[in-house]
Amino acid sequence: MKKIFLLLLIITLAICISTGCAPTVAPTPSEGEGEGEGEAESTGDRVVLMELFNADGCSASELINPIAEDLAESYGTGQVILIEGAAWGKYTTSEVQSRFDWYVPGTKHTPFIAFNGLSNTFSEGVIGGGGGGSTPVNHAPTITSTPSIIATVGVEYNYDVDATDPDGDTLIYSLTTKPTDMTINSSSGLISWTPTQGHYDVVVEVSDGSLTDTQSFTIYVVDQFPIITSTPITTATVGVEYNYDVDATDPDGDTLIYSLTTKPTDMTINSSSGLISWTPTATHIGDNPVVVEVSGFDVSTSQSFTIVVPGSLSGTIVSDVGGPAVGGSLVDVKQGAAIISTTTTNDQGRFGVADLPDGTYDIVVTQYGKATSKAQDVHIISSQTTIINLVQKEVNVPAWECESPAITVTGISEGDTISGAIAGITVNIDDDSDVKYIFIGADYIPNQLECDFAYYDTSNVTLPSVNTTFLSDGDFQMVVVAYDMNYNRTQYAINVIIDNSNVGTVPEEPEFWPIAVTIGEKISYFSLERRDKFANRSIEIDPNIIQLAEGKQIDLDAVINTAENDSNLFIKIYCEPSSFGDNIVGYRVYRKFEGETNYQYIGSVPTYSLDESAVYYDTDPYLAVGRKTFYKIKALNAYGESEFSYEMWTTPLAKFNLNLISPSDGAVDISIRPTLVWQPLQEIGVKQFYKISLRGKNDSYNLWEYNLWNNTSIEYSGSTLQYLKIYEWNIYEAYAYNYDYDYTAVSIASDYNGSLNGAFEFTTQSESE
C-alpha cells in the first residue's frame, strides 16, 4: 500500500509539473497618487497590449476569457495590459467595433486576441471555439488599396499595392495577368510600367505563403495629345489668297493628320502638311470661324480661331430663327429710294459689301416667293464691318404686298448712354397691312434682363420701365422686330451704351465647398454626358460604371441632393454668397488636379434668382478615385466678377458596398430580439452611416428603422416581434464619408435601394423556446 501511495504521489507531481506554469509576477506600475490623480511611467521594457475580442454568451469566449484575465493579472499591468471588447451584445460600442474590425479578418472570429496590434494573434481555432484544433488558424491576406486605371502613353505608371494579413505573415506580391514589361516588387507591391497604346487587364496576387487574395482591374492607356505649335493668321482680304501652315508635334511620335472641322466655304487644308489655303470673297466679309484638328493615334488637339475679312457690311440670311440659310436672295443697300450697292446671298446665306461710305442705310432682302426682310436705319462706319443677320420667311400670301413695315422708336436714341431705370420708350409700327406681331428685346442674358424679348400684337407699344442695373456695362443693343400679315419683316436696332459704373460693385468672394460622390454598383447609373466625354477623349468606357439597375433612382438627402445627369463618380461644388445684397447671378468654377500648377476654368452655373446658392457638377472623366482635386470659384453680378475664393479640395472615395450577414436569408428559429450583422466589402472612408430597417414580410411599412454610425451590427430594439413570424431586414441607406470640417467625400453603397445581397428574411423562434 505504501508503494502504491508513493507511486500515485510521483504520478501526481509529474502531472502538476507538466501542466502548471508558475507565472512571473512583474512589478506593477506606480499607483495613483491620491483621489483624483494618478501618475505612471513606462520603463524601458516593452508593455504588451493584449486586446481580447469576445462574444458574450459564446462558449469558447467563456473558456478563454478567465484564462486571459488571470494571465494578465499574474503579469501585472507593468508588463501586460488586457482590454476586452465584444463582437455583439453587451460591452460593445462603435469605437470598439471599429478598432477590432481592422484586425479581425472577414467573418469575425470569436474569441480573437491581438498582442500589440497584430504582432501576435491568437484566434478561434487555437482555443477550440470554432473547431478545437491546436494549430493556429491561418487567415488570408486582404488587398486594401485601389488601383489607378488611367495611364498615359510613355508616362511611367505606378501603383503601390497595399495588403494586410491578420496573422502578420510576410506577404509576397506577384502579377498573374499583366501587360508585357509590367513589373511588381514582390516585397513592397509596387507595380511599375511604361505604358503603350491600348487597354490591359491586370491581376495582382498577394500571398502569405498558403492563402492568397487577388485584385483584377483594367488599365486604360490614354494617348498623349498632339501639340499645335503655330499661331494662326487671323486676317484676310477679299480676293487675296490666304495661307496658314499649321505646325504640330506629337509626344508619342504618332503620324499626324490635319483636318478642318469648321471652315468658311472654299477653304482647304493639306492633310499631311497642315497648309490651309483660301481666297475670300465679299460673302466672307466679317468673322469666319475656323477649327483645325490635328489627330494622333487616337486623340486629337484642335485650334480654334476666327479670320476677319474686313469690309463695310456682312451678314447671313436664314429662313427662321435657327432655321436653314437662304441662298440666292437679292440684297440691296439703300439710302431712301436709291440703291447704293447690290449683292446676292451664297449657299450659306452670307452676303457682304466691301466698301460703303459712312452713313445710314436700309438693307433690303428680297426673293421671289419669299417675304421681304429689311434692316432699317443701319449705321455703317466704313472702317468697321457691320454685321446684319436677318430672317427671311416664306411669304404668307404671294398676291399680297411685299413692303416691310416702318418702325419708329421714341424715348431712346442711337448712341445714348443710359443707366438705371429707363421709362417712356415707345415703339410705333407703320405698314400698309396689319401688324401681325412685334418683338422687342435685347441680347439675352439669363436672369439679368428686366426687359426680355416681349411679344405685342399692336402697332403702338409703350414699354414698361427698363431696368439696366443688372446689365453689364458697355455696348448694348435694343432690337425691335415687326412682322406684317404677309411675314414681311423689319428689324430695327438701337445701339446704346450702358454705364452703371457709379451704381454698384462686384461681389465679395463667394463661399463654396466640394463634395466628391461615388456611387456603388448597385445603384450607379450610366451618364450619357460622362460616356460622351470618355468617347471624345478616346477612352473606352469605364467598366466600373454600371448602368443603373431597373427601377433604381438616385434620391440623395440634403447633404448630397440630386445627382441626375451625372455619373457614378462626380464632384458637386456648392457655391453660395458670402454676403447678401451683391446681386449675384452666377458662379464660375476653376479646377486643378494635384501636381498641376494652374487653375483651369471648367464652367459656370447660374443662380435661379439673385444672391442664391447654386450647385456645379464636375463630371470630367479624369476625376478618379484617390485623385486629389482642387477648386476655386468666383461670383458674378452685373458689375463684374469677384476675386477668387479660397482654395478647397476633395479626393473621391472608392466604391462602397456591403452584404447582409446575419440573420441569414431564410434563417429560422431566430430570437425575437435578433442581432443584425452586416459586412462592408471594403473599408472606405473614416466614417460610415447605416440606416437599418425591419418589417414583417409583405408589410408595406417598416416596423423598425435605426440610424447607426461606424458599426456593423445592432441588436433589434423596436417593438416586440411576434413568435413564429417571417420578417425581413435590410440596410436601405449606407454611406461612407471622409471629412475635415465637413463632408468632403461620400461613397454611397445604398440609397433607399437596399444592400448588395438583401433583403434577408428570417423566421422568429416559437414561444416555447
Place this chain on the structure above:
Amino acid sequence: MKTNRMIPLFLLFALLITCIFISFAGPSTDYEATLKAKIDSELSRGAKIVITATRSSTPTTTTISGTITNVSASSLSDLVINGMTIKNHGETGFHYSILDIFNEDKISINTLAPEASINYTFTLEDINWVANDIHGVIFVQAPKSTDKEVLQAIYVE
C-alpha cells in the same frame, strides 16, 4: 503506526484532488501556455518608446497627459498616440471591457527622431473617473506598419 500512516494519506488525497482538477483543466492550461508564449515573445522584443502619463480628475472631467519618447536608435514614423478607457465589471461581465477609444482625438506623429519626445493630452468630458472606478490605457501604435504594431502601452489608474 496508525498516526504515521494517516498523515501521508490526507496529504496525498489533497494533492491528488488538486492535480485531478488541474488535469481536467488540461486544455485550458494549453491555452494559457500558448498565450503566455505569445506574451513572452512580445516582451522579449524590447521597447522603442517610453510613455509617461499623469491623470487628474474632477467629478466631470478627466485629463490624461504625458510624454512619449523614442528610446530606440532610429527614427520612428507614422505613429499615433491613442488611448482607451476601461471598466471593470467584476463578476458580472468582462473585467476589462472597453468603454471608449479616443480614436477621434488620437494624435498623429509623422516622424519621431531618436531621443525626441512629444507631449500629449487627452481631455475626457462627462466622466467621473474615481466614482465609477474607470481605468485607462495610453498606447503608441504604428497603424501603417504591416502588422499595425502597438509599440508601447501604459496603464493609467
